[in-house]
Amino acid sequence: LRFGECVAIQSKNIENNVLHINGTWDSVSNSKTTTKNIYSDRKITLPKRCLQIIDEYPLKYPKDKISKDNYIFIYKNNKPYNISVVNSRLKKINSSKNLSTHIFRHTHIALLTELGIPLKSIMERVGHNNPQTTLSIYSHVTEEMSKNIIEKLNEIDLLN
Known part of the structure; x- marks a missing residue:
């Protein structure tokens, strides 16, 4: 996913282990807006670990701090996390890599490729239309x- x-x-975007991605958070207007493009509006099946995280995350907040709009990943102000804050925290991690929120998207796609997932399936999962992008x-x-x-x-035996 994009951040x-x-x-x-x-x-409300999750039903029967399927996530419907139908918007993106705009930190300038501080509101949910439409997805990047029509291919970004999509449904993806979530793996078990993602579902566990989504179930556990709201438990970290007192009931009165839960977002009235039922956003799952909220910060102190009951609004979704700001990308600048998250990227700033990632930069503080002692790592040889230049960590940012976007590196997780790159890694996800690389791992799917490594697992032999077909290009078309990866494109649909990440909201790409053009195979060259992926x-x-x-x-x-x-x-x-x-x-x-x-x-x-x-494994190739050219002599036989």
């Missing part, structure tokens, strides 16, 4: 993918 899509999730920007070759290439090449 704005994630923080714009309301409890391929050129997001499909990083991971160490595991490089290892798999060598394993596959070593």
Whole structure:
């Protein structure tokens, strides 16, 4: 998910383990707006761990601090988290990588690619229309993918 899509999730957007992404959080207007494009309005099935996080997260807040609009990922002001605050906190983590909210999107797509998920399925999951966007920007070759290439090449017996 894009950061704005994630923080714009309301409890009504999840039904039977399926998340309907129908908006994004605009930190300038401090409100939920339409998705980036028509392909960004989509439904995705959530894995078990995501559902656990979504179930547990509101328990961290007293009942009177829960967002009246039922946003799931809220901050002190009962509004969704601000991307600047989250990116600032990520930069404080001692890591060799330049962490930002967007790196998680890149990683998700790279891992799906590594798992052999078809390009069309990845595109639909992340809200892309153009395969070039997914391929050129997001499909990083991971160490595991490089290892798999060598394993596959070593399996080929050209002499028989």
